[in-house]
Amino acid sequence: DVQLVESGGGLVQPGGSLRLSCAASGFAFNTYWLHWVRQAPGKGLVWVSRINGDGTSTTYADSVKGRFTISRDNAKNTLYLQMNSLRAEDTAVYYCARDKYYTSDYWGLGTLVTVSS
Amino acid sequence: QSALTQPPSVSGSPGQSVTISCTGTSSDVGASDYVSWYQQHPGKAPKLMIYDVTKRPSGVPDRFSGSKSGNTASLTISGLQAEDEADYYCYSYAGSYTWVFGGGTKLTVL
Numbered sequence: 001d002v003q004l005v006e007s008g009g010g011l012v013q014p015g016g017s018l019r020l021s022c023a024a025s026g027f028a029f030n031t032y033w034l035h036w037v038r039q040a041p042g043k044g045l046v047w048v049s050r051i052n053g054d055g056t057s058t059t060y061a062d063s064v065k066g067r068f069t070i071s072r073d074n075a076k077n078t079l080y081l082q083m084n085s086l087r088a089e090d091t092a093v094y095y096c097a098r099d100k101y102y103t104s105d106y107w108g109l110g111t112l113v114t115v116s117s
Numbered sequence: 118q119s120a121l122t123q124p125p126s127v128s129g130s131p132g133q134s135v136t137i138s139c140t141g142t143s144s145d146v147g148a149s150d151y152v153s154w155y156q157q158h159p160g161k162a163p164k165l166m167i168y169d170v171t172k173r174p175s176g177v178p179d180r181f182s183g184s185k186s187g188n189t190a191s192l193t194i195s196g197l198q199a200e201d202e203a204d205y206y207c208y209s210y211a212g213s214y215t216w217v218f219g220g221g222t223k224l225t226v227l
Contacts, residue, residue, distance in 0.1 A: 050216070059215055102210045104163075107162040
């Protein structure tokens with residue numbers, strides 16, 4: 001079965017950094033693009049970032065460009081999101097999702113990031 | 118990267134049909150064969166209900182159907198059931214390897 005398990009969330013001060021991880025299993029990890037999607041408390045889903053199978057191509061939402069970096073370690077079947085210069089508006093549950101032909105078909109349960117002093 | 122436009126809420130009685138619209142632009146919904154719909158119950162991860170505008174993943178009831186006309190995609194749920202009460206989000210490829218979600222629609226089964 002496909003499984004995606006996010007970790008690394010927590011409380012961080014404004015301006016701080018955090019690295020999220022997403023451990024994957026049950027599929028050929030290095031052949032799939034992956035996404036990060038976030039959801040602020042009580043708000044809607046927002047696409048954050050995408051990475052291709054070998055990690056050579058990445059894209060970002062304008063709201064995080066220059067502050068967040070998506071990466072992957074195919075040897076460890078793990079996706080990452082390095083988040084720097086965090087702001088209060090980055091507070092959200094962060095989901096990783098597998099891409100299948102431009103659709104996110106499997107999702108993790110999410111990890112909560114809270115940016116607050 | 119503006120969010121797609123969905124009605125904030127829709128409602129219907131058990132057994133009825135409801136349709137949720139999702140309006141974008143000629144750069145996303147209008148240009149894309151890759152429009153999806155997700156169902157999200159409170160505190161849960163989103164679940165894929167429709168992909169490629171009209172296709173249903175295995176296990177999704179055929180009460181759920183998708184369509185698109187111009188810059189507007191739609192999700193129709195027929196034969197409403199209590200368990201359909203949830204938030205629904207549309208999602209479209211927007212070109213240049215970027216994607217965009219709709220703002221979400223809360224479905225209430227009366």
